[in-house]
Amino acid sequence: MKKIIVIGGGNMGFTYAEGIFNANIADIQIIDKSEERIAEINAMNKMKATSSYDVLVEADLVFLAVKPQIAPLVFEDIKTIVNKEQVFVSVMAGMTIETIQQGLGVNKIIRCMPNLPASIQLGMTTYVGSKEVDKENLALVGSILKSTGKAFEVQNEDMIDSTTGISGSGTAYIFYFMNALATAAQDFGFSSEEAKTLTAQTFEGAIELYKQNDISLEDWMNRVASKGGTTRAALNNFEDNKVHQLIKNGTIACVDRAKELAKDKR
Template sequence: MKIAIVGFGNMGQTYANSFMSSGFVGASDILVLNRREVDEKFRFGIDAINFYTEPNAAIFSSDILILAVKPQDFKQLASVIKPFLNDEHVVLSVMAGISIETMQNELGITKIVRSMPNIPTQIGEGMTVFCASNAVDRKELFIVQNLINTTGKSIYIDREEMLNAATAVSGSGPAYVFYFMQAMIESAVKLGFSASEAEFLVSQTFSGSVQLQNRSKLSNEAWIQRVASKGGTTEAALSIFNQLKLQEIVINGVDSANNRAIELGA
């Protein structure tokens, strides 16, 4: 199976590296089309002859085509690569905001898989939500999901519009986590810890808590109750969070992100 990656920025590089590290695809079976020449240190062992700066028939002899360019560059790209495409091509898009219908119209093909990955894909711990056009059969969808899963985990959805919600929750989600972590770090420094001590305390607390939750069947609410003893320190903090309606603030923030995703995709 040959795979062509169009656009070799962070996401394109992540896919290439993940495919090969997993053993799912060999270096000789990955072709790259990028606007500029790619420095050798970013090729991940892919031979230089597999990199192109101009589209040609060799690139599009691939079974799966991954579009990893910026959304604003898509229309120009589509006009250039359309002559090389046929209805057997399966396209996996990681472009935010470009609908399946738009890609079908601009590319002149029907088999489109649209995905929303997040930044932890760079270390193989990503979360990707994806959907597909009706023309993509089960075997093709299975292959694409296996490719996606080399970067972490995934969820398939039937309704394309839910990708906006995925953008708001898992796509933007890492920033929410980092935001809360930074607030805790600043609190720890204020209480007397050094910056490095504070970062270590908070990082390990988040890591340990997530692993604890993943390895159990208890709900988040149940874990909160286990940590928060009556009249204790945790309850004092949670009381302030509840007074300030922190949960409602988070829900409203995610809702705002979802609305913005809808606007950008319109």
Template structure:
């Protein structure tokens, strides 16, 4: 398979590394296209055998699969300014937040579109991607796409495209919520007099251990919380503060606003 990636940013490059790591494509069959000419030399260091070009100098795409990894806000401008033609048998895989399949089909005048929403842990091969496909994509084509997506972590096929906006809000944006909470915990540690690097170690290892407990326990989250929060103890004092300030509701509200913004990106 030959793959062209339009938008060689963090996500496009992390996908590329996964494809090459698992030998799903040959380096010489990878074409990376960037908006910025100044980034070409840095990209070339990481992908010495692949073709690298700017949008302006790209006149044709010799690829079976074209991955669109530009910012959703830039997509319409991009479609109005690219000069290459998409061939009838080429597949499109969009990893843009919010932009629906129908809009991609209309702007590119091309029916074979798969839409996916990955998240940043794909950088480590530990991401999760929700994806869906337009009518006309064959089962074998979908399996090929799934194989590529699974090289970056896990993937889940969704029949209902509308759910991808929720996936965007939940897992696409989710790592940032996690980092936000971790940052607050580290800063609380510093305020209590714990040196920053030590506070970071305590919080990171706590989060790692808690994740493994969730993964390996048959208990519900409510029961796991009760295991830590003894009556009248320190954990209960913290949880009461969270409840009094509606922390859970605020977090849920933020996630729902992220979904709302994903829907707005389609224009």
């Protein structure tokens, strides 16, 4: 059984560690620098947690799940411990494969773009490997990522940045739209709990209809909106205010920022 070490016991790092543990596909351990967090993880009686980087010498795969801004400091601490036979899996936003290779002096890197729903096994993750990663390890990492929702390999690293603009940050866009609906509901006199139910159930129902049927989003809108009706009034207002284009512009701004961050970290 392979040995996997996760550096970073925060939300995303712990999510993947727990997925690996539950799937029983590898021996898993977490490294974190917070003694309080280490105690919390060890108290669960699942995975072991430690503050020592020395355990990295035992690893076949290393998940890098620290904040991008502290990654250079982590690289300095571990680059004399790790080796070129190990595979490194990064879930750090804006950190390129080349930057990690140079920072650690290693070659085998798999870069991922997860999103927050991975914490409840409903995540969407894309990933791509450097040319030095073999098919066996790429498949293993793919199966690990799928333990937290859906995942697929993309053709090149630029598509990781593109994913950031859709699924990586997209959860926040959806919360933004939901917040507008929930606020409108309260303005109409519904309680906060009623507004939450109205908003959440409407989104959940629409998503399931879309997933379970081979019907385009435009067709779904037309099925709900009759000519001259109430729904059409709302959609016409959105179109008049160019909401569709503004959302697309937001995704472009997100992708552009992801590329800027990647350049800054080189």
